Amino acid sequence: MRLNEDCRNGEEKENDRGSLPLSLPQLKLVVGYALTSKKVKSFLQPKLEGLARRKGILFVAIDHQKPLAEQGPFDIVLHKLTGEAWGRILEDYREKHPEVTVLDPPDAIQHLYNRQSMLKDVADINLCDSYGKIGVPKQLVITKDSSAIPDAVSKAELTLPIVAKPLVVDGTAKSHELSLAYDAFSLSKLDPPIVLQEFVNHGGLLFKVYIVGEAIKVVRRFSLPDVDKRELRKNAGVYRFPRVSCAAASAEDANLDPGIAELPPRPLLERLAKELRRRLGLRLFNIDIIREHGTRDRYYVIDINYFPGYGKMPGYEHIFTDFLLSLVQSKYKRRLSNT
Numbered sequence: 487m488r489l490n491e492d493c494r495n496g497e498e499k500e501n502d503r504g505s506l507p508l509s510l511p512q513l514k515l516v517v518g519y520a521l522t523s524k525k526v527k528s529f530l531q532p533k534l535e536g537l538a539r540r541k542g543i544l545f546v547a548i549d550h551q552k553p554l555a556e557q558g559p560f561d562i563v564l565h566k567l568t569g570e571a572w573g574r575i576l577e578d579y580r581e582k583h584p585e586v587t588v589l590d591p592p593d594a595i596q597h598l599y600n601r602q603s604m605l606k607d608v609a610d611i612n613l614c615d616s617y618g619k620i621g622v623p624k625q626l627v628i629t630k631d632s633s634a635i636p637d638a639v640s641k642a643e644l645t646l647p648i649v650a651k652p653l654v655v656d657g658t659a660k661s662h663e664l665s666l667a668y669d670a671f672s673l674s675k676l677d678p679p680i681v682l683q684e685f686v687n688h689g690g691l692l693f694k695v696y697i698v699g700e701a702i703k704v705v706r707r708f709s710l711p712d713v714d715k716r717e718l719r720k721n722a723g724v725y726r727f728p729r730v731s732c733a734a735a736s737a738e739d740a741n742l743d744p745g746i747a748e749l750p751p752r753p754l755l756e757r758l759a760k761e762l763r764r765r766l767g768l769r770l771f772n773i774d775i776i777r778e779h780g781t782r783d784r785y786y787v788i789d790i791n792y793f794p795g796y797g798k799m800p801g802y803e804h805i806f807t808d809f810l811l812s813l814v815q816s817k818y819k820r821r822l823s824n825t
């Protein structure tokens with residue numbers, strides 16, 4: 487932890503951090519960030535930067551034209567960029583600078599960039615207690631040969647309708663282009679590699695469970711409406727649908743059926759979050775959960791996203807800054823106990 491030796495007692499000294507404003511009296515930590523411009527806009531809102539500054543946290547953009555090792559020094563590196571080259575730069579940096587917390591390790595993030603591996607841990611956890619049961623929808627991966635899909639679907643005994651999702655999530659709009667198929671034959675029109683997932687009726691409401699370290703925040707979003715199984719034959723075909731889980735679809739203020747709107751039990755989410763944090767080795771992600779319509783306690787995780795749109799999470803500026811401070815505090819405590 488750099489308890490900012492330079493700024494102790496509010497002194498202004500010669501700046502050895504490049505152009506950082508060293509007049510900050512109580513600078514506690516410097517967070518370097520490598521994010522897309524879209525992410526900078528949605529995440530680094532003035533309310534976050536303002537509160538962070540008041541708490542002694544400074545966000546500094548990482549310059550991609552310069553070697554990472556020549557920048558900083560940073561206490562924390564926050565990042566969401568894809569590409570192998572960037573992953574290698576970060577891994578190399580982590581090795582050389584074990585004192586810097588990299589949020590999160592590139593290898594662990596990689597796990598979420600494939601829709602098959604992303605849900606594996608949820609299936610392995612197989613959470614079931616008095617509060618409910620959390621699983622994943624039955625799914626099948628098709629890597630090539632779309633003409634074999636109808637057979638594969640019938641062999642795997644997947645029930646219609648089926649959601650088809652691109653296997654790889656790489657941050658492009660295309661990786662979020664999903665389709666809903668009412669019959670298995672139409673799926674052969676799609677381009678593998680894809681994941682075929684049973685569609686679970688859930689009353690048109692989704693729970694987005696945001697994780698920031700130990701903190702958990704749940705919000706409701708509108709989702710795809712239920713499908714009447716009797717209508718399947720009438721509507722045979724495959725329907726592309728737009729990105730539904732966006733901010734515009736917040737369902738927080740909607741007048742909903744209480745049986746559909748009731749949030750999943752907190753203890754259940756806490757168990758899931760704790761297990762996933764540990765198994766995935768990640769601290770920044772969200773989980774999309776649906777509750778099967780007509781049940782009180784059957785939950786399905788359908789998606790997990792790395793470093794999601796925290797800007798849409800109410801009170802994120804408090805939660806995020808507290809989290810960043812807790813990271814250096816626990817590092818400092820560890821260091822003291824080692825001396």
Ligand SMILES: Nc1ncnc2c1ncn2[C@@H]1O[C@H](COP(=O)(O)OP(=O)(O)OP(=O)(O)O)[C@@H](O)[C@H]1O
Pocket residue numbers: 623649651661662663664683684685686687688692708709710729730731774776788789791
């Ligand atoms: N198995 C399913 N059963 C019912 N609805 C589903 C299922 N899978 C996806 N959906 C619907 O499709 C939407 C998008 O699916 P998903 O979250 O997997 O895609 P995504 O592109 O990764 O989304 P995000 O923008 O959250 O990253 C969900 O929010 C939900 O409305």
Ligand SMILES: O=P(O)(O)O[C@H]1[C@H](OP(=O)(O)O)[C@@H](OP(=O)(O)O)[C@@H](O)[C@@H](O)[C@@H]1OP(=O)(O)O
Pocket residue numbers: 522524525528566655656657658694731732733772791792793794795796797798
């Ligand atoms: O754009 P937003 O800030 O809303 O964040 C979205 C984020 O886009 P960004 O990281 O490019 O910004 C997406 O990441 P990619 O899969 O495309 O990598 C994905 O994580 C969504 O689930 C996030 O929305 P949320 O789940 O929170 O509603």
Ligand SMILES: [Mg+2]
Pocket residue numbers: 731774789790
């Ligand atoms: Mg989603």
Ligand SMILES: [Mg+2]
Pocket residue numbers: 655789790791
């Ligand atoms: Mg997703």
